[in-house]
Amino acid sequence: MPTIKDVAREAGVSIATVSYVINNKDIPIRDDTRRLVWEAVERIGYTPNVTARNLKASQSRLIGYAWHDVPPDEVNAVLDRFTYFTAQAAEEAGYHILTFTHTQDNVLDVYSELIRTRRVDAFVLAGTMIDDPRIEFLMAQGFPFATFGRSNPAWDFPWVDTDGLRGSYDAVGHLVRLGHRRIAMIAWPEASLAGEFRVRGYLQALRAAGIPFRESYLWRGSHSEQTGRDALAYWSQMPFDERPTGVIAVSDLAAIGVLNEAEARGLGDVSVVGFDDVPLSQYLRPSLTTLRQPIPEISRALIHMLQAILNGETPDPYQVALPPQLIIRASTGAPPVK
Amino acid sequence: MPTIKDVAREAGVSIATVSYVINNKDIPIRDDTRRLVWEAVERIGYTPNVTARNLKASQSRLIGYAWHDVPPDEVNAVLDRFTYFTAQAAEEAGYHILTFTHTQDNVLDVYSELIRTRRVDAFVLAGTMIDDPRIEFLMAQGFPFATFGRSNPAWDFPWVDTDGLRGSYDAVGHLVRLGHRRIAMIAWPEASLAGEFRVRGYLQALRAAGIPFRESYLWRGSHSEQTGRDALAYWSQMPFDERPTGVIAVSDLAAIGVLNEAEARGLGDVSVVGFDDVPLSQYLRPSLTTLRQPIPEISRALIHMLQAILNGETPDPYQVALPPQLIIRASTGAPPVK
DNA sequence: CTGTTAGCGCTTTCAC
DNA sequence: GTGAAAGCGCTAACAG
Numbered sequence: 001m002p003t004i005k006d007v008a009r010e011a012g013v014s015i016a017t018v019s020y021v022i023n024n025k026d027i028p029i030r031d032d033t034r035r036l037v038w039e040a041v042e043r044i045g046y047t048p049n050v051t052a053r054n055l056k057a058s059q060s061r062l063i064g065y066a067w068h069d070v071p072p073d074e075v076n077a078v079l080d081r082f083t084y085f086t087a088q089a090a091e092e093a094g095y096h097i098l099t100f101t102h103t104q105d106n107v108l109d110v111y112s113e114l115i116r117t118r119r120v121d122a123f124v125l126a127g128t129m130i131d132d133p134r135i136e137f138l139m140a141q142g143f144p145f146a147t148f149g150r151s152n153p154a155w156d157f158p159w160v161d162t163d164g165l166r167g168s169y170d171a172v173g174h175l176v177r178l179g180h181r182r183i184a185m186i187a188w189p190e191a192s193l194a195g196e197f198r199v200r201g202y203l204q205a206l207r208a209a210g211i212p213f214r215e216s217y218l219w220r221g222s223h224s225e226q227t228g229r230d231a232l233a234y235w236s237q238m239p240f241d242e243r244p245t246g247v248i249a250v251s252d253l254a255a256i257g258v259l260n261e262a263e264a265r266g267l268g269d270v271s272v273v274g275f276d277d278v279p280l281s282q283y284l285r286p287s288l289t290t291l292r293q294p295i296p297e298i299s300r301a302l303i304h305m306l307q308a309i310l311n312g313e314t315p316d317p318y319q320v321a322l323p324p325q326l327i328i329r330a331s332t333g334a335p336p337v338k
Numbered sequence: 339m340p341t342i343k344d345v346a347r348e349a350g351v352s353i354a355t356v357s358y359v360i361n362n363k364d365i366p367i368r369d370d371t372r373r374l375v376w377e378a379v380e381r382i383g384y385t386p387n388v389t390a391r392n393l394k395a396s397q398s399r400l401i402g403y404a405w406h407d408v409p410p411d412e413v414n415a416v417l418d419r420f421t422y423f424t425a426q427a428a429e430e431a432g433y434h435i436l437t438f439t440h441t442q443d444n445v446l447d448v449y450s451e452l453i454r455t456r457r458v459d460a461f462v463l464a465g466t467m468i469d470d471p472r473i474e475f476l477m478a479q480g481f482p483f484a485t486f487g488r489s490n491p492a493w494d495f496p497w498v499d500t501d502g503l504r505g506s507y508d509a510v511g512h513l514v515r516l517g518h519r520r521i522a523m524i525a526w527p528e529a530s531l532a533g534e535f536r537v538r539g540y541l542q543a544l545r546a547a548g549i550p551f552r553e554s555y556l557w558r559g560s561h562s563e564q565t566g567r568d569a570l571a572y573w574s575q576m577p578f579d580e581r582p583t584g585v586i587a588v589s590d591l592a593a594i595g596v597l598n599e600a601e602a603r604g605l606g607d608v609s610v611v612g613f614d615d616v617p618l619s620q621y622l623r624p625s626l627t628t629l630r631q632p633i634p635e636i637s638r639a640l641i642h643m644l645q646a647i648l649n650g651e652t653p654d655p656y657q658v659a660l661p662p663q664l665i666i667r668a669s670t671g672a673p674p675v676k
Numbered sequence: 677c678t679g680t681t682a683g684c685g686c687t688t689t690c691a692c
Numbered sequence: 693g694t695g696a697a698a699g700c701g702c703t704a705a706c707a708g
Contacts, residue, residue: 001456003701014679019703027704028677047454051398052701055389055684062436067422080418084405088439096457098400099435101426116385118339119434225621256621263623280618283563283594285601341685352695357687366693390685393700 002046011040022048062098063090063306064120066110068127078276078293079126082148085299086124093307095121108137115143122306124148128159130193146305146315148298150193158309160301163321164194164275167291168201168248169208170326171273174289175246176209180271180335184217184244186231186254198250198275217244221254228257236265245335246271252278252290259284259331271332275324286330294322340384349378360386400436401428401644402458404448406465416614416631417464420486423637424462431645433459446475453481460644462486466497468531484643484653486636488531496647498639501659502532502613505629506539506586507546508664509611512627513584514547518609518673522555522582524569524592536588536613555582559592566595574603583673584609590616590628597622597669609670613662624668632660 004022008015013033020027021037040046054060065086068079087097098120102110111134114120121144125134128149138145139157146158168185175183185202188195199218206213219234221227228249235243247270249255255274262270274281274290281288301322305315342360346353351371358365359375378384392398403424406417425435436458440448449472452458459482463472466487476483477495484496506523513521523540526533537556544551557572559565566587573581585608587593593612600608612619612628619626639660643653 001454004703005701015702016680016704017678020678023703025704030677033677045454047451049393049701050455050457051389051393051396052684053703055387055393055686055700056702056704058389058684060389067425080421083418083421083437084439087405087437091439097437099421099425099437101422101429113385116383117388119388253621256618260621260623278618280594280616283591283598285598285623342687343685353686354688354696355694358694361687363688368693371693387685390700391687393684393702394686394688396700 001049002044004046004048006044007037007040007046010044011036013037058118060119060121061095062120063095063303064098064100064111064114064123066123066125067099067101078295081295082126082299085296086302089299089303093303095303095306097124107134111137115141121310122146124302124306130191144306144309146302146309148302150319158305158315159319160298160305161194161321162293162298163323164197165201165204166321167275167324167326168198169205170201170323171248171275171291172202172205172209174273174326174328174332175248175271176205176211178246178271178332178334180246181211182217182242182244182335183211183246183248184219184231184235186228186247186249186258187218187220188223188250189220195250202248223251223253225253225257225260228254228259229261230257232258232261232265232267232270236267244270246273246332248273248275250275252276252281252288255288255290255331256281256284259286259288269333269336271335273326273332277327282329284331289329289332290327291324292327293324297322339387340382342384342386344382345375345378345384348382349374351375396456398457398459399433400458401433401641402436402438402449402452402461404461404463405437405439416633419633420464420637423634424640427637427641431641433641435462445472449475453479459648460484462640462644468529482644482647484640484647486640488657496643496653497657498636498643499532499659500631500636501661502535503539503542504659505613505662505664506536507543508539508661509586509613509629510540510543510547512611512664512666512670513586513609514543514549516584516609516670516672518584519549520555520580520582520673521549521584521586522557522569522573524566524585524587524596525556525558526561526588527558533588540586561589561591563591563595563598566592566597567599568595570596570599570603570605570608574605582608584611584670586611586613588613590614590619590626593626593628593669594619594622597624597626607671607674609673611664611670615665620667622669627667627670628665629662630665631662635660 004015004018007018018037020029021034090097123145125147128147128151130151132151135151135157148160150159150161172183187199203213219231221230247258252274255272258272274288277290277292281290301320308315342353342356345356356375358367359372428435461483463485466485466489468489470489473489473495486498488497488499510521525537541551557569559568585596590612593610596610612626615628615630619628639658646653
C-alpha cells in the first residue's frame with residue numbers, strides 16, 4: 001500500500017508538499033507542482049491512511065451508537081430506519097457510525113471504555129428514558145453527544161425528538177373531522193415522558209374541539225398488544241352509547257391489540273390510530289392509520305448538532321421536536337350512525 | 339488524557355516496560371515492577387489509545403457492514419436483528435462494526451474507499467445476490483469478507499446462510515402431518531437463489547410424502563403482499579376439491595397476502611406458513627406460522643470465519659447453511675374435512 | 677514556494 | 693530484567 005512518502009518520491013517533491021496539495025491547504029504552491037503531485041497520486045493509487053490521520057489529529061471520525069437488543073417478538077419499527085439515516089447523514093459530515101451493544105448492567109462501562117480508548121468522537125443515543133443515566137454520565141464527562149428522545153426536562157443537553165404532542169393532536173383532529181366525539185386514548189404509564197407528551201396532545205385536541213375529557217377514556221398500560229386488548233375489553237363493557245367510537249394509541253402495537261380484540265368481539269367499526277407506522281401496518285386488516293415519525297429529518301438534525309459540537313460551536317437549534325406525519329388508512333372512518 | 343509516557347514516569351520505569359506489562363507479553367519482568375506499573379495505570383487512569391495501537395499494527399479493528407436502505411413500507415425482518423447480533427459477536431472477538439450506506443450506483447466505490455483508507459479490516463455482507471458484484475470485487479481484491487447469504491455457486495468464498503431447503507421441507511412436513519395433501523407454494527422468480535433452495539425443499543418434501551408435484555401449485559411472483567393475494571386468487575378459481583388446502587410462502591409478506599385475500603373471499607380455512615417471522619406476525623389474525631431464521635447463530639458463525647481469516651487461517655467450516663426454526667401458530671391447522 | 681523535522685501514542689527490536 | 697530508540701503514516705511549524 002503506497003504511503004505519502006511514495007507519492008513524494010514519485011513526484012520528486014517533499015512529503016510536506018504532498019500533504020499540502022492533498023489537503024488543499026492555502027499554502028502557495030506552484031500549479032505545476034500540484035499537478036505533479038496529483039499525477040503521482042493517480043499513478044501509484046495513493047489514498048491517505050485514516051488511522052494515521054486520526055492519530056495525528058487525535059480523533060476517530062467515528063460516532064458511537066448503541067444498538068439495542070430487540071426480543072425477536074418485539075417491534076422495533078423505528079430504530080433500523082434511524083440507524084440507516086443516521087449513518088447516511090454522518091457520512092455526509094465525514095463520519096462513520098460505530099455500532100456497539102451492551103447488556104442492562106454494564107451500560108456505562110461500555111460508554112466509558114469507548115471514550116477512554118478514544119474509539120469514538122461522539123455518541124448518538126436513542127431510546128432515552130427520563131433520568132437516563134447515560135445522559136447524566138456523558139454530561140458529567142463533558143463528552144459530545146446528542147439524543148433521539150428527551151429526558152429529564154431540567155437537564156440541558158442537545159436532543160431531537162418526535163413531537164408526540166403534535167402527533168396526538170393531529171390524530172384526534174382527524175377523528176373529530178370524521179365526526180367522532182367519544183374519543184379515547186391508550187397511553188403508557190405516567191413515568192414515560194414520550195407517553196405524557198402524547199397524552200397532552202390528546203387533551204389539548206379535545207379542548208380545542210370542545211369535547212370534555214372523561215377519565216374512563218384514558219387507559220394506561222405497558223407497551224404490548226395485550227394493553228390494546230385490555231383497553232377495548234374495558235370500554236366494551238360500557239353502555240353502547242357511551243363507548244368510545246375512536247381510539248388513539250400510543251403505539252401501533254397497542255392499536256393492533258384494539259383491532260384484534262374488536263374483531264374477536266365482533267365490534268368491527270371502532271376507529272383506531274396507531275403511532276410509529278411499523279412495517280406491515282399497511283397490510284393489517286384493516287390497514288392501520290398511524291403517525292409516522294420523521295426519522296430522516298431526526299437523523300439529519302442530530303448529526304448537524306453533533307457536527308456543531310465537534311467544531312466547538314453551540315448547535316442551533318439545540319433542542320427540537322419534529323412533527324410526525326399522519327398516514328391515513330382504513331382503520332379510521334366515520335363513527336357508526338346511531 | 340494520560341499516555342503510556344505518563345504511566346512510565348509515574349511508575350518510574352521505561353515506556354517499553356509499561357507496554358510489556360499492559361499487553362501481558364511473556365517477557366521476564368519482575369513481579370514488583372509489574373505491580374508498580376499497574377498501580378500507576380490505576381492511579382492516573384490510563385487506557386491505551388486504540389488509534390495509536392491501530393496505526394502501529396496497521397489495522398482498524400473495524401468490520402464494515404453496509405446498512406441497506408429500507409423503504410418505509412417494506413419489511414426488514416431480519417437485518418436489524420442481524421446487525422445487533424453481529425455487533426455483539428464482533429465485540430467478543432475484539433472488533434466493532436462500522437456501518438455505512440451506499441446508493442445503487444456507487445456500491446463498489448464505497449467499498450473500495452473503505453479499503454484504501456484502511457478504515458476497516460474486513461466486511462460482512464448481507465442481502466447477497468447471485469453474481470453479486472461486491473463479492474466479485476472483494477475476491478479480486480483479496481480483501482477479507484464473509485457473507486450472510488449465498489451467491490454464484492462456482493465462486494469460492496466464505497458464507498453462512500439460512501438453510502432454506504430445510505425450512506421449506508419442514509414446513510411442508512408440518513402441513514402433511516396436519517393432514518394436508520394439496521400443498522402449494524409461493525416462490526420468487528427463478529433468478530433468486532434463496533428462492534430456489536426453498537422451492538427445492540418443497541419438492542423434496544412432497545416426494546418424501548409421496549405427493550405428486552402439480553405445476554399449478556407453484557406460484558412465482560415478486561416480494562410483495564400482492565403476490566400472495568394473486569396466488570390465492572388464482573387458486574380459488576379451481577374447483578373446490580382441487581384447491582390447495584395448505585400454502586407455504588417464500589416470505590411472511592406473501593403469506594400475509596394469502597391470509598388477507600382468503601379473508602376477503604371468505605375462504606377462512608386455508609393453512610399458511612410464512613418465512614422470516616417478521617415482527618407482528620404473531621399478532622396477525624390468525625397469528626402466522628412461520629420459519630424463523632437462526633440469526634444469532636449466523637452472526638456468530640460469520641464472525642468466527644472472519645476471525646480465522648484475519649488471523650491468516652482458513653475458516654472451518656467455510657460455508658455453512660443453518661436450519662431455520664418452525665414457529666407454529668394459528669395460521670396452520672387441519673385441512674377442512676370434506 | 678518547498679523541504680526538514682518533530683511529534684501524535686504505541687509496539688518491538690536490540691543493547692546493556 | 694529493563695531501557696533507548698526506531699518507526700507505523702501523517703500534519704504542520706519552522707527554515708530556507
